[in-house]
Amino acid sequence: MHNKTLSEISSGLKNGDFSSQEITRHFLDRINRLDPELNSFITVTEDQALAQAIQADKMIAAGEQQALLGVPFAHKDIFCTEDILTTSGSKMLANFVSPYDSTVAANLKLAGAVTLGKTNMDEFAMGSSNETSYFGAVKNPWDTNRVPGGSSGGSAAAVAARLTPAATATDTGGSIRQPASLCGVTGLKPTYGRVSRWGMIAFASSLDQAGPITQTAEDAALMLNAMAGFDPKDSTSVDQPVPDYRANLNDSLDGLKIGLPKEFFASGLDPKLEKTIQQAISEYERLGAIIKEVSLPNSALSVPVYYVIAPAECSTNLSRFDGVRYGYRCADPVDLEDMYTRTRTEGFGDEVKRRILIGTYVLSSGFYDAYYLKAQQARRLIKQDFVNAFKEVDLLMGPTSPSPAFKLGEKTADPLTMYLEDIYTIGTNLAGLPGISIPAGQLDGLPVGLQIIGNYFDESKLLNAAHQYQQVTDWHKTTPID
Numbered sequence: 001m002h003n004k005t006l007s008e009i010s011s012g013l014k015n016g017d018f019s020s021q022e023i024t025r026h027f028l029d030r031i032n033r034l035d036p037e038l039n040s041f042i043t044v045t046e047d048q049a050l051a052q053a054i055q056a057d058k059m060i061a062a063g064e065q066q067a068l069l070g071v072p073f074a075h076k077d078i079f080c081t082e083d084i085l086t087t088s089g090s091k092m093l094a095n096f097v098s099p100y101d102s103t104v105a106a107n108l109k110l111a112g113a114v115t116l117g118k119t120n121m122d123e124f125a126m127g128s129s130n131e132t133s134y135f136g137a138v139k140n141p142w143d144t145n146r147v148p149g150g151s152s153g154g155s156a157a158a159v160a161a162r163l164t165p166a167a168t169a170t171d172t173g174g175s176i177r178q179p180a181s182l183c184g185v186t187g188l189k190p191t192y193g194r195v196s197r198w199g200m201i202a203f204a205s206s207l208d209q210a211g212p213i214t215q216t217a218e219d220a221a222l223m224l225n226a227m228a229g230f231d232p233k234d235s236t237s238v239d240q241p242v243p244d245y246r247a248n249l250n251d252s253l254d255g256l257k258i259g260l261p262k263e264f265f266a267s268g269l270d271p272k273l274e275k276t277i278q279q280a281i282s283e284y285e286r287l288g289a290i291i292k293e294v295s296l297p298n299s300a301l302s303v304p305v306y307y308v309i310a311p312a313e314c315s316t317n318l319s320r321f322d323g324v325r326y327g328y329r330c331a332d333p334v335d336l337e338d339m340y341t342r343t344r345t346e347g348f349g350d351e352v353k354r355r356i357l358i359g360t361y362v363l364s365s366g367f368y369d370a371y372y373l374k375a376q377q378a379r380r381l382i383k384q385d386f387v388n389a390f391k392e393v394d395l396l397m398g399p400t401s402p403s404p405a406f407k408l409g410e411k412t413a414d415p416l417t418m419y420l421e422d423i424y425t426i427g428t429n430l431a432g433l434p435g436i437s438i439p440a441g442q443l444d445g446l447p448v449g450l451q452i453i454g455n456y457f458d459e460s461k462l463l464n465a466a467h468q469y470q471q472v473t474d475w476h477k478t479t480p481i482d
């Protein structure tokens, strides 16, 4: 039952093959049995889930037709959910119960989906391994000595272990695609502005974007249908109609132009991993696509530019956590300054503090022009590279991450090595483009993801390309746990 895709569960519910209560119970039992080892959930909302499932069964019996009616899924713990703990993986919010739903949570509720709980994540979405979570590291279900990737590692591990058929996630520099790659699942980061950020705890506001993690591209389309849309409450959300993302999944790829950025295949990429990616690309040639080399000449600037802009924005966004309004407050402060200082010293973890310090530094007068302004100028060049590439090709392809899942603890002592995990994903965020990672092979028994990048608002084309690959391969069906 747990290997069913979201689409299969949805049609099974409509056909009366099983009830929402049954399927919800099944996933809750798996979470109870398997998650103590994986730690992919921070909160399991068993009672609420079963109540929602009972309600969904009544609605199904009454002939209601919402797309995800009665289908269970999980939320990354970065989305505010009414009356349910929302921690963002931090001690700072370990006691925060949101009084309202984020737009993504509200949209999924409206579509009838049943929330199993909230998934573990790097603290405030800062990390590539899920090891910065206040609630402990998540284990990769393919090898529990390894990381699941981050920051949406809980969502990716939970889908890979079939503890949930789908999960929401967010991607600021790669946090949907990289964990999807390391866990062997499908992860879609939409165009910036496609999904509302309202009620999603902010990390770097000009980069953050929500999307789904699922088994298949078809399921990602189903989830995006429900998640996407204009939201007047988010001034950066884009007022464009949401197409049915499932409508073009079966289009032929004959004549599709695929660009391979030569910088993505340069030194630094493990040759065995490159071979796996090339095999996936050959599959696209067999499907009729035309492969062409392209160049993104400024891609080497992506990581340094990101690590100026993201910390700058996070230092501003995280200033709200001061012990006054919500979340953690230190014990017995002697005065206001003592309360601010100790609340933030005790409430934030090391990686978050490192970013706040860097961000405050690059924004300070005297350094602003040299770092922040310079980074914004370089960001423009990075974006222009993609704009130029999309004049020649329809999609770009390459690896999602430089290596398969690494060992727990392997990179924690060296933040710079950890930052390089997102070398292939960060450019997409800086440019605001959509990207997807799909399972495309294995190396030494560990999953490898293929990344596909599309032009602005070309999610349908991305999903079509991903779905066609999944019609002729079985990598997306592999799972580490029965």
Ligand code: GLN
Pocket: 125, 126, 127, 128, 150, 151, 170, 171, 172, 173, 174, 175, 176, 203, 310, 422
């Ligand atoms: N790994 C990157 C970082 O730590 C990206 C995180 C993300 O996309 N949320 O900033």
